[in-house]
Amino acid sequence: MPDPSTSRLALYKSLSDGSEDVNYTLDLGQNWDKVDLAVGFQSCTSSTRPSSPYSGKPIMEADTSYRTYLSNGTSPASASWVEIPNSSATFNNTLKMSAGKQVNIGASGSTASFVALLPTATGDWIVGSRVTADSVSRFTIRADGRLDWGSGSATQETNLYRSAANTLKTDDNLIVDLNLTVNGVGQNQYIAKTADETVTSNATLQNDDHLVLPVVANAVYTFALDLYMTEATDFVGDFKMSFTCPASATFDMHGVGPHATSFTTGTSSDGEWIGKLATSSAGATLAFGVGTGLTAVRVYGRLVTLGTAGNFTLQWAQNASDASGTTLKAGSFMTMTRVA
Incomplete structure (x- = not known):
């Protein structure tokens, strides 16, 4: 009788009362090689994989470690092979993880990260990368979160x-x-x-x-303003200014510009340097003269x-x-810089 066409083997168990005999030809003869193939991993090479594997058939390739x-x-059988990672060979496929699962090295992570690492010391490298010709890693991540870069x-x-x-430092x-956007100390703001x-x-x-x-x-905050103004008639209405600010805030201010009362004849020989300290009300003002030509004023302060x-x-508003x-x-x- 010819051997079965499949390498899968069904073992036959005779009745224990002695009423059935074991048939050597059908039950045992020339079948142990098929048992070897069906049980455990079959050794092969990457070019000699079984051509008709059954579902669940395991193999190992001697030529790929x-x-x-x-x-x-x-x-076809060539597309049926699902790779199993092991510590001997280099894994040659993509691993997929379900959402919420993680790869744990050392121990499981305390947060829902995809990769959780538990080294023994804060200075241990947990990630390092280099190109083929490099002698040391170009980029590393340490266990304490420090990032380092090199050549x-x-x-x-x-x-x-x-x-x-x-x-961060x-x-x-x-x-x-x-x-570069900074919202705390060091923040710079500008408006025109x-x-x-x-x-x-x-x-x-x-x-x-x-x-x-x-x-x-x-x-x-410190603040600075560059103000450019004109007036239809030299030094008549002129210019005065102040600020509004949040409740309980105070501001100091000083300004440099044309004098508001000396420039009645349209000259440009007199200026003024005036200031107000610890001001909390817009009632405290600075006043400057304005001419028909472009007049510039610089105002500085602290809020x-x-x-x-x-x-x-x-x-x-107009001073008059x-x-x-x-x-x-x-x-x-106007510009503002947060200093504290």
């Missing part, structure tokens, strides 16, 4: 790490080619007038249409906020009500 596979039973031919010399609570240079604004026959302070910047509570956030807004009108020009601007 014993890469291991099992067949999912589909056809690949010498020890890394550039770093970024946590130096204190809520603080580098011991090296940092160059930013695009924008996009259109001329004219006040006529009005000496009551009003909010500027453009020069306003937001400020946070419990902070200290201290307490428990209330809000806006810091330029207010201005006059029908000729005073114009604050487009391009005038």
Whole structure:
């Protein structure tokens, strides 16, 4: 009787009462080689894999450091092999993980990360990368989160790490080619007038249409303004200014510009340097003369906020009500820097 066409083997168990005999030809003869093939991993090479594997058939390849596979039973056989990772061979496929699962090395992670590593010391490297010709890693991640970079031919010399609570630090240079946004200490803000604004026959302070910047509570800012203005008639209405700020905040300010009372004849020989300290009300003003030619004023100061956030807004008007009108020009601007 010919051997069965399949290498799978069903073992036959005779009745224990002796009423059935074991048939050597059918039950045992020439079948043990098939048992060897059906049980455990079959040794083969990458070019001699079984051509008709059954579903679940395991193999190991002697020519690839014993890469291991099992067949999912589909056809063709060449596409049915599913690789099983092992410590001997280099894994040659993509591993897929379900959402919420993780790869654990050393121990499981305390957070829902995809990869969890538990080294023995904070200075241990948990990630390192280099190109083929490198003698050392170009980039490493340490167990304490420190990042280090290098050329690949010498020890890394550039770093970024946590130096204190809520603080990242580098011991090296940092160059930013695009924008750097800072919301805390060191924040810089800028605003400019996009259109001329004219006040006529009005000496009551009003909010500027453009020069306003937001400020946070419990902070200290320095500010500077470059103001450009003209008047239809030399040094008649002139210009006065102050600010509004959040409740309980105070500001100091000083300015340099033309004197508001000496320039009645249109000369440009007198200026003034005036200041106001610890001001909490827009009632404290600085006043400057304005001529028919473009007049420039520089104003500097410091703003201290307490428990209330809000806006810091330029207010201005004519120093003396006059029908000729005073114009604050487009391009005038204000900057603020948070210093504490």
